[in-house]
Amino acid sequence: MRRMVCVLVLMSCMSLAVMPAGASDYTLGIFGNANMDDTIDEDDIAYVEGIIDGTNERTELADANYDGKIDEEDITQIELIISGGEKELTLIDSADRIVTVHKPITRIIPLVDRDAKLMGVLGAEDKVVGVSSNIRDSIEYEIYHPELTERPSVGSWYTPDYEAILSLNPDLVIAYSTKAAELDENLPDITVIGFGSSTPEITIDQLVKVGYILDKRDEAEHYLEDFHDKYVDLIKARTQGLSEEDRPKVYVESSSGDYKTYTSTSVAQQLLDTSGGRHIFSELVSHSPFATIDPEEVMVKNPDIIIKYIPKGDVGYGVDDTSKAEALRVEIMNRPELANVTAVKKGHVYIVSSYLSYGLDYPVLLAYWAKWLHPDLFEDLDPQTIHQEYLTEFFGCNYDLNEHGVFVYPPLEEC
Amino acid sequence: MVKIKIKDLSFSYGSNKILDDLEIVVGDSEVLGLIGPNGSGKTTLIKCIDRILKPKGSIFLDGRDIKTMGRQDIARYLGYVPQSSSSVLSTTVFDTILMGRRPHMGWRVAEEDIDRVVETMELLNIEEFALKDFNELSGGQKQKVLVARALCQEPEVLLLDEPTSNLDLKHQLEVMEIIRDLVRKTDISAVMAIHDLNLASRYADTLVMLKEGRIYATGDPVSLLTSGNVRSVYGVEVVVIDSFETPYVVPIRSLNGGKASG
Amino acid sequence: MPPETAVKKADLKEEYTRFVGRKFLIMLIFFIGIIVLAGVAATLGSADISVGEVYAAILAKFFPDHFHATWFVDTIVWKLRLHRVLMAVVGGMGLAVAGAVLQGILKNPLASPFTLGIASAAGFGASLAIVLGAGFVGGEYLIVGNAFVFTLLASFTVYGLAKYKGITPETMILAGIAIMYLFSAMTSFLQYVGTSEEVQEVVFWMMGSLGRSSWSKVGLITVVLACCMPYLLLKSWDINAMGAGDETATSLGVNVEGVRVICMALVSLITACIICFTGTIGFIGLVAPHMTRMVIGGDHRFLLPASGLMGAILLLGADTVARTILAPVILPVGIMTAFLGVPFFVYLFMRRRKEYW
Structure with missing residues (x-):
């Protein structure tokens, strides 16, 4: 316990605590x-x-x-x-810059892959004239936006090639928020807007704004009403009334290392709150969403469920076999320090792909977590169907999740 | 003219007293030899005179108090020849000697500076090495280059720190001859710390014998180099032969304990 | 004097004059090299414009009646390419001169602007800005301001430590190493508490890039160089003398400690000005003086300016390769220069000769 306090004090002293704004x-x-x-x-x-x-x-x-x-x-x-x-629309971007966009916008260059997905959901991918190298090389995009991977590359999101961008003559460049000012300086006469989707709320905010910019408000509405809000509200409604004891204790481990978990400012905390769980490390307050903790703490807190993220390359889009996920699960279950933890004893250890995160596919992730935490409450909910709906309805993509792709382990039917 | 006058000079490294209460006078055209065993303070004294070390006491250069003189002025008066010099940088011999013109040069190298370097090289017979790398020369050749450098400063006094310790017999004699000739022909004087008593005897006009940082005796070689003095200062039994122009010291044996008696 | 001696003397003088003349020639060649390389670099880039169009756009600024260029070409050339090329030139020049001066006053062949802990301090300043948003100057100059201030702070601390023990090469290098480790450790800690994007940004910043250049930054660096270079050139003789040993230098009238301190201050200033804008670009300050010394010798009157020219060539070359080799992906220039360092040191190692280090 004392060690925990020391870690907390140290982190609080050395970093700024940033709490995300409430959705209300x-x-x-x-x-x-x-x-x-x-x-x-x-x-x-x-x-x-x-x-x-x-x-x-x-x-x-x-x-x-x-x-x-x-x-x-x-x-x-x-x-x-x-x-x-x-003719003109003025808005505030994620870098708190005031940007005036000149409509109509017909030539867009998104640099970060999350932003390019916004185009897809709004049906505006034909307006994308160039992409960053990250997008071009992305497996995800191969799957549901193959035409975008054919667009000319303009360099990486961090060091874009300004000449290439200028040569494509875009009327809107969507950059990562911290780079927006720099790009603006180097691209005179081109509108640069900075997005930095680090939470589901911000992602939605950006979707709505892009909807206004591209006159795709209806499409944005459709996504929100018929997909996002529909599922999120459904899940919220059922978990709202749960008492503390009914909420299982959950330990979430990131894909970047053993015992690297999430703090209270992370999306993981939000996911757990919404899906009806108790985050065992919610007392960790830090500027960063990550924190490395002492394995003993996990033992002491004895979580009922363990959720572990697996890196994008190991499973996900384009990977059909489950062996890596299986191996990872086995590794966790075999950790000697966790042998007596409820989650391991009952086999409630779940692997989830890092592809599913806090972007537009957030409801899918939430659904999986809700299902794992409260199988009885969500018997009628099938996350894979939601995922398929996301792909087919909003990206017009035929990737059949029954045949391809591994996103969770063990697969739901076996749980 | 009194070139250098030293009064009440003392120097300590921390709490170690190296030199104590020294008084020395150097005149025109004079070769002054500083002799004494290792640790008697010869090298330290040379460095004190040139203000490389800062001693207590007074030093007067041609009547001027050295403390009132700027570094450049001192460099134009005193030419220092170190015991050895290994330059980490690679420089040509010409450039090394040219360095001696620094007290007289601005940034630009004048015709006069080059002339001076060439003359000095001729004087010391080292023209053939002019564009060779300094580090490639033998010990004796290097020493000549260093003397040349000091000469280019056009000093009133040359300060030499053990100029012959790393040299072979031929070069020892050559260097000493050059110094004595210079002193005789111009009115430059030389103060040299030297450990070889016979070279000191032969080439110095005046000798100052240092023992443990103090002056034991001053005088010309004939009167100073007696077996008694050598026994006291060096702790060595010697025989002094008078049949040559200047006294010749022949070492016999070291005294017990190695410490000087008296 | 006898005729043969007169001839010999004249011969010697002539030989020396030719020796010096050769050095001027080499510097001229370097200078021409820069112009040529800059001319080529300006024509390279992702935009599809021809060599002729590039030069027309350049000339159009000075002779608008005879040459003209489209808005597109003009923007590409004047707003993107030229200031980057010039930044490479002045940045490379500054770093190389700083390295040459440091190697001279510290008598250490492995000295570079980063030996005194400068690079680590700049990295720390940048991390502080990126991760904690804390710094001396707000807004867009947060990172720049921090990097600059911490660089100078590091030099000042090295000076302070060295003064306590005596300003010799050994004490300065040891103090510099201590400072380097201190700032590296603090930077690592910041990286530990940062988000992954912040960490990535710090890492990229430390790799060095000329992509953030602008005309005003180029101007600023040029002014700083113009102010510092004359003094350093003036002190070339002193630096030469210091190479022969502190005692010899003192006997020749050089104020050794004073020169060392002022040179270090100027070196820090030049380095700080450059790396606060470009991030830490290594090896130029180390390799350029070495290479120059091999052709021009160790006389700092020539070594300093020639190193500067060589540094400009190296950095310009490295940056041009970095932005064209995987176009349109732009590699950080610091990676290119690091690759430069490797074959160079292998070469030094293989030579095993005592001279020129």
Whole structure:
């Protein structure tokens, strides 16, 4: 215990604790969203009118055309946004930069692979004219976006080749948030927007924003209503009322090393909270989502379930055999220090592929976890079907999960 | 003219007193030999005079207090020839000697500087090595180069630290001859720390005998080099032969315990 | 004097003049080499534009009536390529001169701007900015400011430690090594608490890259070099003398400690200015002076400027290869220069001759 405290004190002293913003105060960061809620609609027009005649407080986002004044022109702009006909759209990106996009956008270059998937879900992959080398070489993309792997490469996401980008004459470049300013400097006259999807909320936020940019609001809505929210809300509803004792204790280990687990600021914590589990290391507060802990702590906390991530190359898209996942599971079950832990004794050790993470396939991951944690509550839920739906419905891809790809071990039928 | 006047000089390394209360005078055209056993402070004294080490006491160069002189000024007055020099860098002999012109040069090398280097090389008979790498020369040749370098400083006094220790017989004599000739022909003086008593006897005009950091005796070779003095200072039994121009010291045996008596 | 002696003397003088003249010639060749290499480098890149278009765009800036270029070519040449090429030139020059000076004043053939712990300190500054967002100058200059300040801090600490024990090559090198280990350890700790993206960013930063160059940065480095170089050149004789030993140098009138301290300060300043923008690019400061010494000898009056020219060639060459060999993937230039170092040291090892180290 004392060692644990020392680790905590050390980490708290040496790092900044960053807590993610709660989902409840989500504001859509597009200028025109005067009432600071999650959408741009008639209510915003009403709100701006209220500002003009003094009944409402000024908000930053009420200045829809970003000219420094709040007036009739902003109302016109909001009306255009609602109808999808605006010429310019100003929004706040993930790097807190204010970016003005000139519509229509017809030539996009996404640099990070997660962002390119946004295009797919919104049916806009034909607008992608160039991709980073990471995307080109990605197995995932081979599977569900093969046309994107044919697009010309513009270098890596970290060191892009500016000349190649300029040569493709794009009107929008989607960069990783920390690199956005640098790219902007080196690509004069090209709009650069910075995205940094590190949590499911941010991913959704970006999806919505891109929906506005590309006039694909309906497609974004469709994804949210008929896929994301549908499953996430379903799972939440059933786990909400669970008491502490009904929530199994879970130890989650990352793919990057033994006893490298997740802190309270990680997505793993969120996943467990939503799927009805108790994260045994939720007291770890740190700037980083990772932390290496002492194996003894795991023994002491005696988790009911162990979930381990396996690296992308070992299983996932393009890998049909389960041997690596099996071997990993066996390795965990054979760890002498874990021999008496409930999870090992009962065989509740699950391997999950790192392909499934906090991107747009988040509901799939959540479904698997929910199923493992509460099989009785989710008998009607089949994560693989959800996954298949994700692939077929949103990417038009024929990858048959019954025949191909390994994403979890042991396979659900055997659990 | 009194070239160097040293008064009340002492020097310590930390708490070790190396030199104590020294008084020395060096005149025009004079070769002054510093003799004494190892550890008597000869090398330290040379370095103190050239301000490589900072002693207590006063040193006057042609009447000027050395403490009031800038480094460059001292370099124009005193030319230091170290015992040996191995340069880690590879330099040509010419460039090594040219270094001696530093106290007189700006950044640009003047015609005059080159002339001076060439003259000095001729004087010491080392022209053939001009563009060779300094490190490739033999000990004797290197020593000549170092003397040449010091000469290029156009000093009033040459300070030599054991100029002959690493040399063979021929070169020992050559170097000593050159120094004595220089001193005789110009009004340069030389102060040299030397351990070979016979070379000291033959080539020095005045000898200063150091024992344990203090001056034991000063005088010309004839009066100074007696078996009594040598026994006291070196702890060695010798026979002094007077039949040559200058005294010749022949060592007989070391005294018991090796420590000097008296 | 007798005629033969007069002839001999004239011969010797002439030989020496030719000897010196050869060195000027070599520097001229290096200089031309830079111009040629820069000319070639400016024409290389992913954009599909011809050599003629590149030069037309360059000339169009100075003679707008006779040459013109499209917006595209102009942007590529003036906003992307040229300042990167020039950054390689001035950066390589600065690092090489810094290395040559350090090798001279420390009498150590393996000295480089990074021997005194400078690189590790810069890396730490960058990590601090990237992982903890903490630093001296806010906004986009956070990393740059940190790297610069910590570099100088490291030099200052080395100086402080050395002063305590005497400013000799040995104490400075030992102090430098201690500083290097200190900052490396602190950087490792930051990497440990960082997220994987942050760690990756730190690693990439430390590999060195010219991709963040800009005209203002090139200008700044040029100004710093222009201010520091004259002093260093002026002190070339002193550095030469120091090579013969501290005592000899003192006897020749050199203020050994003073020169050592000021040179170290200038070297740190030059290095800090360059690596705060480019990240830690190794080997140029080590290899360029060596290679130059092999052709031009150890006289610092020539070695310093010639090393600078050689450094420019090396860095420009390395960067050009780094950005074209796997186009459009751009390799960090620090990797290229590290590859440079390997065959060079193998070569030194094989030669086994005492001269030139």
